[in-house]
Amino acid sequence: MAEMTDSARRRIASIANHIMPAHPSQSQQGNAIAILDCSSSMNDSFHRVHGGVPTDIPVWTPARDDSGKEYTDIIYEKAVGEGIAKITINRPERRNAFRPQTIKELMRAFNDARDDNSIGVIIFTGKGTKAFCSGGDQSLRGKEGYVDYDSFGRLNVLDLQVQIRRLPKPVIAMVAGYAVGGGHVLHMVCDLTIAAANAIFGQTGPKVGSFDAGYGASIMCRLIGPKKAREMWYMTRFYTASEAEKMGLINTVVELEKLEEETVKWCREILRNSPMAIRVLKSAVNAVDDGHAGLQVPSISSIFQLSLSPTYNNDARVG
Numbered sequence: 385m386a387e388m389t390d391s392a393r394r395r396i397a398s399i400a401n402h403i404m405p406a407h408p409s410q411s412q413q414g415n416a417i418a419i420l421d422c423s424s425s426m427n428d429s430f431h432r433v434h435g436g437v438p439t440d441i442p443v444w445t446p447a448r449d450d451s452g453k454e455y456t457d458i459i460y461e462k463a464v465g466e467g468i469a470k471i472t473i474n475r476p477e478r479r480n481a482f483r484p485q486t487i488k489e490l491m492r493a494f495n496d497a498r499d500d501n502s503i504g505v506i507i508f509t510g511k512g513t514k515a516f517c518s519g520g521d522q523s524l525r526g527k528e529g530y531v532d533y534d535s536f537g538r539l540n541v542l543d544l545q546v547q548i549r550r551l552p553k554p555v556i557a558m559v560a561g562y563a564v565g566g567g568h569v570l571h572m573v574c575d576l577t578i579a580a581a582n583a584i585f586g587q588t589g590p591k592v593g594s595f596d597a598g599y600g601a602s603i604m605c606r607l608i609g610p611k612k613a614r615e616m617w618y619m620t621r622f623y624t625a626s627e628a629e630k631m632g633l634i635n636t637v638v639e640l641e642k643l644e645e646e647t648v649k650w651c652r653e654i655l656r657n658s659p660m661a662i663r664v665l666k667s668a669v670n671a672v673d674d675g676h677a678g679l680q681v682p683s684i685s686s687i688f689q690l691s692l693s694p695t696y697n698n699d700a701r702v703g
């Protein structure tokens with residue numbers, strides 16, 4: 385094979401950066417080198433690349449928010465050198481059921497990921513392979529619902545749902561095992577859901593006198609239609625991952641072993657696109673269900689402000 389001149393190398397690097405713009409957290413040079421590797425002969429990175437998107441698992445590093453508090457119920461991580469955050473409910477012994485403390489920690493982590501300009505996509509998942517989340521922790525539920533003022537405060541999961549909907553970055557639910565009850569609503573409020581073949585979806589609330597007459601009802605109707613939504617809520621049946629996919633409840637199903645790999649691949653594909661376009665599209669897709677409250681999302685008002693500014697940049701990553 386003929387030796388490549390420096391100018392040819394630079395030209396290919398420039399085209400490569402045009403095709404796959406570097407994420408702000410990557411150096412332009414690093415990104416170009418990755419593409420150049422693909423364009424050269426059959427080497428290791430060529431094999432790792434599928435459809436132009438690397439398929440290797442990122443290196444996850446523990447992340448913190450600025451409260452200085454430790455996490456007990458969740459794991460919060462960021463991918464080294466990539467714009468991906470991962471937030472994991474870490475109560476596998478309870479099938480990742482949430483208690484008020486869990487929700488408080490999730491809200492802190494989602495806030496941090498929202499405000500971190502190097503993050504473009506957030507993965508939301510549960511520890512282990514048996515459950516994404518089994519809903520509210522039933523051991524804390526008294527006659528008056530999930531109230532334990534002394535130790536935790538009220539169960540604030542509805543605030544978390546709103547936070548995920550308003551968050552101006554895509555949140556991807558990565559589901560292995562059960563996503564049931566309030567845990568099922570949590571995957572529904574995410575932008576996308578990628579499920580392992582062992583995933584099970586369902587609403588269990590009415591069995592224990594609980595219901596979600598907010599997003600839990602409205603988004604479900606939007607996703608699967610009102611007849612199927614009534615079936616899911618009234619009958620409290622469970623559905624397999626392939627049934628859920630056919631119903632339009634989730635985006636795709638993959639083998640359990642490939643779940644994180646596939647989810648990260650989707651994240652990387654999203655990160656190649658304009659974050660501003662994506663944040664406005666998220667608000668737009670949610671607008672019908674979120675009404676005027678949804679239109680208050682900062683992205684919309686930011687765009688008005690930015691478009692009046694002479695320095696307006698279509699790809700600006702505003703917080």
Ligand SMILES: CC(C)(COP(=O)(O)OP(=O)(O)OC[C@H]1O[C@@H](n2cnc3c(N)ncnc32)[C@H](O)[C@@H]1OP(=O)(O)O)[C@@H](O)C(=O)NCCC(=O)NCCSC(=O)CCC(=O)c1ccccc1C(=O)O
Pocket residue numbers: 477478479481514515518519520521522523529530539541542562564565566567588589592594595596597600
């Ligand atoms: C999820 C299961 C189907 C899994 O079954 P299986 O794999 O056989 O495991 P188990 O042996 O049942 O469970 C293992 C272990 O985990 C404990 N556990 C499981 N789920 C919970 C839970 N939700 N809370 C507390 N603990 C849980 C279980 O007790 C076992 O512990 P051991 O010590 O080993 O015995 C199955 O576990 C199951 O059906 N779980 C219960 C699902 C459920 O009913 N969830 C609550 C639904 S209601 C809800 O989530 C609404 C809350 C809410 O978010 C809400 C939202 C909006 C408005 C209002 C509300 C509201 O206030 O209600």
